Amino acid sequence: MEIIVDDLSGPEIAAFLEEHIRDMRAVSPPESKHALDLEGLRTAEITFWTLWHDEMIAGCCALKQLDDRHGEIKSMRTSGALRRQGIAARLLDHLIREAGMRGYGRLSLETGAMDFFEPARRLYRKFGFEPCGPFATYKEDPNSVFFTKVLPRDCG
Template identity: 60%
Template sequence: MDIKIDDLTGNEVAELVREHLQSMALNSPPESIHALNLEQLRSPEITFWSAWEGNELVGCGALKELDGPHGEIKSMRTSSSYLRKGVAKRLLQHIIEESKRRGYLRLSLETGSMDAFEPAKRLYASFGFQYCKPFSDYMEDPNSVFMTKEL
């Protein structure tokens, strides 16, 4: 698998981000959706990676710098044809390694509290993420869970 920084201009990446946003809309009420669109992902404080098997896009993930020692995982998504094949695990490893390289002391994330998000929560927990209170600009929300990991 080739994981590379992406400028978010390719059609395949745009479609995967659209799929991610549609999935969030199906599983979360609008006020609880914190997924970012293409334009928001192009923010200077966000690094976006796409993951490829040959010429096929298999997943994506992003890292947002919250402040000097704290990063946030954003936009983790596996292409539907590559679910349960280790794509998310490899992307998460990549993001954690990059966070350590940057000198972050903590890495956090927000995900949904509903059953559809159970696989993601299990993945994060398997990497040592623990449930925590809302961080950054997030507020308590029964539709969200927050997780963090000391690096």
């Protein structure tokens, strides 16, 4: 398995993210959907990675720079066929290390409050993320849960 920076130009990632958007639409009301499409991910402040296994995308993740010391996790997803095989943990570990190498002191994220997102919330808690209030441009939302993690200076 290999994690690579993805330029979001291939048909594989387009299809993978379209499935992600469909899932988010199915479980989140429109006003609470924060998943980014291809165009939303193609911004200077976002770095996007894919994890490949046997020549197919096993998962993806993105890191958005909020400011010089604060990053946000975006677009964490594992292929449905490969869930519960450590893909998400590997991606999350990658994001935490990358944030540390960038000198971030904090890493935050928004995820859903619905049962569908419970495995993700468990994973974030396992990695030391703690519940917090809305950050950046987010607002209080009964369908959203916010987490943050203070990063040690030597986590990179």
